[in-house]
Amino acid sequence: MLSNQSKYAIRAILCLAINSDSKKKMGSKEIAEKIDIPAPFLAKIFQSLSKAKLIQSIKGPNGGFYLTKAEKQNNLLDVIACIDGLDKFNECFIGLPKCSDEYPCAIHHIVSPFKTKLTEELTSKTIADFAEETKNGKSYIFLK
Amino acid sequence: MLSNQSKYAIRAILCLAINSDSKKKMGSKEIAEKIDIPAPFLAKIFQSLSKAKLIQSIKGPNGGFYLTKAEKQNNLLDVIACIDGLDKFNECFIGLPKCSDEYPCAIHHIVSPFKTKLTEELTSKTIADFAEETKNGKSYIFLK
């Protein structure tokens, strides 16, 4: 349902949301180390996110990545859409090319409400919201 | 969460449950064509299922695959466990190596109840149950 790339992107962007702003940028290596994922891979992911205007990237000394206030108001489905595309996210759980409420797969009635709920959560809550929860110790983005 | 192999395995074993018994076996090619998946790949999947005693395979002329009554009482999580293993099925949605009720990821509270429910459905309902629903037109295993 999600590629590793998307998973990493979500964790990384939450990390940025928590620790960065225009005055306090972060290097991709620093973040990669923090959330324990391969650094060059994250660099590549950040390029995609940057092109899609989901994160800020500043070159040169004291450069790095950060999120503007506006960008912290984006949601996580934007991130998934940017990396994986939404087709992958929406595909049928047991791989039917067409699976719908009208012609459902065997477990559609379980998966469908979940996906609805998840999609709602991933669109209605902002990155800032998720970051806040993590700050408050309600959830985590790295666990060794 | 599920590999293509598991997805195919589920659809194929349901196809078997619906169309086969000890007197009416099915060839793997026939099934592959019916549910529109690559035939040699299904043959490989059937080997695994056969070794795990989840399906019957009879060699020679008029041979083929089928499910005994007992095998129709198995559940779909057995199939997933056989092909992917349960680790893959249970892994965190955003890839945290350790994600639990105590130390949850950002969306654990959504994913966790879903997984509980899905696991329950996939263990409590038998293959025969799912097959019955498909026979009754309540769900589908192939849709072009």
Place this chain on the structure above:
DNA sequence: TTTATATTATGATAATTATCATGTTTTATA
């Protein structure tokens, strides 16, 4: 006992995804 049919077993190829490495460009600052 031979033959045809079907699975079994194994390995080769292809495609995708993930990871790593390198050189280029940008830009703040000394």
Place this chain on the structure above:
DNA sequence: TATAAAACATGATAATTATCATAATATAAA
């Protein structure tokens, strides 16, 4: 203006997954 620190861009490698092909084995029936 030179330098160094950082992202950018690109491509190479590795690992995993999916797909395809072929030879071996088993067995019912002629």
